[in-house]
Amino acid sequence: MAEPAPKFIALMGCTESGKSSFINCAAASNLVVDHELQSGTSEIQMATMQLAGDRITLIDTPGFDDIEIPQADILSLIAAFLQQTFAHGTRLTGILYLHPISDNRMSDISLKTYQLFRKLCGDTAMANVIIVTTMWDIVPSEIANVRARELRGHYFKDACDVGARIMRHDNTHKSAVGILSTLLGKPPAAFHIQRQLVEEHKTVPQTDAGRELASQLDAMYQQQQWRLDVSTEEARSTRRHTEEGLQQLRDELGELRQKLRKTEIERDKLQMAQGDRFHTRLQDVVSQLGRMVYSEMPQGQRPVRFVVLTFA
Structure with a gap:
């Protein structure tokens, strides 16, 4: 009997929103770097794990608010990655958009990052999006609950109205696994920017x-x-x-x-952004993605693997 197809879940959000911490919580392990293409500071990181019989690859993306990397470069990198995976027949099971509940207000950069995220996803794929609130352990529950209601009723309302969910991450393995499990039953989705780049041939x-x-x-x-x-x-x-x-x-x-x-x-x-300077390196990575994210070991002995892709 053929093994189920792997599931790919991307993580997006501002810098220090808790993306890497979420991956560590989900994998219940310190991730081991086992492949690296390094020529700069921008990076996409991929970690693989097993969950309820499913092979899952978590894809960590840089935040648009990274002060060391121009926003145009970050958009080009993410767009090139999504374009190449889509062109090779790989569909994302979903996207987790992380937002720290510790922010006492929606800052200008947080709002701009969210607006870019919405344009990347579009409306039709919102059923495959979970907005994950993080940092609950450092905020009094009364204050955090008020902020959560404000996010749901105002800032993220447009996403929720077209199918996105908001879930709380308590910085535990159980919490992370519960959030991921919510996506596992969903069919893979094509996100808006993927269709624009591949099917509509836009730059x-x-x-x-x-x-x-x-x-x-x-x-x-x-x-x-x-x-x-x-x-x-x-x-x-x-x-x-x-x-x-x-x-x-x-x-x-x-x-x-x-x-x-x-x-x-x-x-x-x-x-001038075309993503071309990322394509050569991404093509080899994406075409071998299946081989890179599995181990040939028996399922119960498969280690967590961590892939870091960095580009100039």
Whole structure:
């Protein structure tokens, strides 16, 4: 009798939302790195485990708020990975979107990350999405419950209205396994950006996620330009300031110019984003994914395996 097909579940969310901790809880083990392609800091990590007779690969993705990696690069990396897996016939069983309940408010970057996530997924695949709230162990239960209700009734309402679920992760193996088990009975899904890239032959900037990021970068650029203009005008009014105050304004202007230039570079990079520089390395990895995620050992003796894919 043929073994059941492996199930692939991606984890997304902001940096430090608890993605790696969730994987460690689910696997009930310290994951062992057994393959690495390294040429930079951006990375997609894959860990395999067994659960109720199913072979599961958990795919950890970098957060869009990573200060070391341009957002355009992160989107290109995730898009290229999803495009290649889809093109090779691999479908995701689901996506876990992690959000820390310890955040006392929905920050601007958290909201932007969620908006990008929604554009990546679209509406039709939301039944295969679970929004996982984390960090419950560091927040008083009364406060955490209030925040959870606010997330469900406001910030994540649009996702819940089209099939997504919100579940609490208590940072335990039992909790992580319970969340994963909720997805195991679902048929694999094609996510919106996969169809746009593979079936509609769009480039990354032409996808809904690409347009959303472009819109976010444009808004950031306009805000930074306004702040630079205001500070420049203030600096010209030299009579109102001491030398110390003028130096502080000069420093602020220098910092604003750097931020503005960084945003300009990101906007240009996004418009040129094709994901091509990731494809060569991803093709070999994806085509051998099945062999990489299983062991030939008997099922009960199969070790947890951890794959790290890093790209320039």
